[in-house]
Amino acid sequence: MIDPQLRIGKVATARNADSGAPSATYAAWLNTVREGFYQKPATAEQLEELLAAQLADARVLTGVWDDSAPGSLVDPLVPVATYATFSKTLNIGAALLRAHLVTSITVRPTHRRRGILRELLGTDLARAKAAGNPVAVLTATEATIYGRFGFGQVTEQQTLHLDVRGDVRFHAAPSGRVVVLDAGKLAGIAPGIFERFHQNQLGSVGRQEAYWRYATGAWGPEGPEPDPTHRAAVHLDTEGRIDGYVTYAFTGWDPKPITLEVRDLVATTAVARRELFRFLALHDLIERVSYPMAAADDPLPWALEDPARVSYAQRGHCLWVRVLDVPAAFAARNYNGTGSFTLRVEDPIGLTGGCYGFGLEDGRATVSELPEDTVADVSCNVSALGPLLLGAVGTAELAGAGLLDPASEQVLATLAALLDIPGSPHAINEF
Numbered sequence: 303m304i305d306p307q308l309r310i311g312k313v314a315t316a317r318n319a320d321s322g323a324p325s326a327t328y329a330a331w332l333n334t335v336r337e338g339f340y341q342k343p344a345t346a347e348q349l350e351e352l353l354a355a356q357l358a359d360a361r362v363l364t365g366v367w368d369d370s371a372p373g374s375l376v377d378p379l380v381p382v383a384t385y386a387t388f389s390k391t392l393n394i395g396a397a398l399l400r401a402h403l404v405t406s407i408t409v410r411p412t413h414r415r416r417g418i419l420r421e422l423l424g425t426d427l428a429r430a431k432a433a434g435n436p437v438a439v440l441t442a443t444e445a446t447i448y449g450r451f452g453f454g455q456v457t458e459q460q461t462l463h464l465d466v467r468g469d470v471r472f473h474a475a476p477s478g479r480v481v482v483l484d485a486g487k488l489a490g491i492a493p494g495i496f497e498r499f500h501q502n503q504l505g506s507v508g509r510q511e512a513y514w515r516y517a518t519g520a521w522g523p524e525g526p527e528p529d530p531t532h533r534a535a536v537h538l539d540t541e542g543r544i545d546g547y548v549t550y551a552f553t554g555w556d557p558k559p560i561t562l563e564v565r566d567l568v569a570t571t572a573v574a575r576r577e578l579f580r581f582l583a584l585h586d587l588i589e590r591v592s593y594p595m596a597a598a599d600d601p602l603p604w605a606l607e608d609p610a611r612v613s614y615a616q617r618g619h620c621l622w623v624r625v626l627d628v629p630a631a632f633a634a635r636n637y638n639g640t641g642s643f644t645l646r647v648e649d650p651i652g653l654t655g656g657c658y659g660f661g662l663e664d665g666r667a668t669v670s671e672l673p674e675d676t677v678a679d680v681s682c683n684v685s686a687l688g689p690l691l692l693g694a695v696g697t698a699e700l701a702g703a704g705l706l707d708p709a710s711e712q713v714l715a716t717l718a719a720l721l722d723i724p725g726s727p728h729a730i731n732e733f
């Protein structure tokens with residue numbers, strides 16, 4: 303429960319009836335989010351852009367207002383906390399699972415540690431479960447916040463630096479061709495290429511509208527305004543079909559090394575990805591290509607005669623997954639072969655706790671809730687279910703980390719044989 307003078311409500315995205323402009327309530331909400339992440343207030347043009355993008359995402363916006371604040375000092379439209387959600391899909395290997403995306407959480411310093419986040423997230427996750435979402439996902443600012451709410455980290459990201467001084471040699475001969483194009487042309491290309499990537503990449507999350515605006519350079523790193531430094535190229539396969547794109551920018555002659563920064567790189571095949579990196583490496587006068595969304599096990603070094611040209615920085619957590627419906631989520635993933643086991647889940651906020659029976663046949667599962675007093679083969683906290691669902695790490699590693707508690711070594715070996723499937727989850731977006 304939060305303080306009684308705090309009022310939680312939805313923020314209408316409806317436009318002002320007379321002017322058609324974003325409403326004052328929306329503007330106050332949005333600028334509170336921006337303040338929470340230390341961004342400048344949005345201009346009228348930026349507000350318009352951001353509202354249009356959030357409408358395209360069909361976001362549900364929530365605010366918390368403190369009615370006890372002195373009216374002479376504070377605009378009553380300005381909330382003390384913000385919260386937003388929208389709906390996309392999460393690739394769990396065998397299926398795209400409907401996912402409840404949580405974002406834009408801010409609580410003003412004057413109202414922190416009074417349970418506002420707990421109230422907003424707890425209520426929202428219960429609603430998301432009731433609405434039939436098997437999972438909720440978010441990207442977190444700090445790794446220590448969301449485990450207590452049942453989220454588990456499933457992907458990492460790091461910045462890849464490719465030293466492109468001299469001749470960068472690849473093992474494979476060039477394949478297909480790369481075409482540099484006006485970034486505006488990506489409006490009709492980027493969503494389809496990403497969708498093909500998303501269908502095949504374990505851990506990928508559907509992208510919000512903002513990504514298509516970034517792709518064309520209509521939005522830049524500084525926010526929703528055109529970015530004249532933005533460049534784009536596509537890769538065409540040997541049949542002339544577009545199978546990947548990259549957007550990038552020159553970051554200036556200082557500081558050194560002189561860098562070409564990748565804004566986004568989406569490839570539907572390993573060859574397209576390799577060829578887009580080859581294209582980036584071919585730029586004269588550039589010393590380094592930098593790519594911020596590399597996976598923990600990025601394959602690029604394997605493509606190079608000199609893998610030591612690749613180095614990494616800023617490794618950190620990216621995607622966090624919270625299972626809301628164990629039977630629905632786990633019946634949708636792949637397994638190895640045939641077998642059975644029982645799993646007990648502890649859920650401190652009471653959404654998924656209980657005992658579940660897994661019946662596996664030829665790699666597919668039927669998962670059902672069992673009586674509370676069932677003896678379980680393995681038990682875990684709900685926060686281990688995200689990594690378990692996506693195979694973010696092996697079952698033995700999860701147990702070794704203290705996140706999974708098997709009844710015996712034999713049970714662990716059986717679980718590893720059934721659950722450990724090839725592939726590592728990776729997401730190339732933030733939200």
Ligand SMILES: CC(=O)SCCNC(=O)CCNC(=O)[C@H](O)C(C)(C)COP(=O)(O)OP(=O)(O)OC[C@H]1O[C@@H](n2cnc3c(N)ncnc32)[C@H](O)[C@@H]1OP(=O)(O)O
Nearest residue numbers: 405406407408409414415416417418419420440442443446
């Ligand atoms: C998905 C996203 O939007 S990620 C972005 C999150 N937002 C930010 O980082 C912006 C700056 N930070 C904030 O606005 C706030 O400090 C928030 C949102 C992180 C926390 O909001 P609060 O209302 O203060 O959290 P609340 O009081 O409900 O705390 C809930 C629990 O989380 C813990 N917690 C809160 N913030 C943090 C933190 N930064 N690090 C670790 N634990 C935290 C609290 O200790 C509490 O734990 P407990 O209930 O187990 O004792």
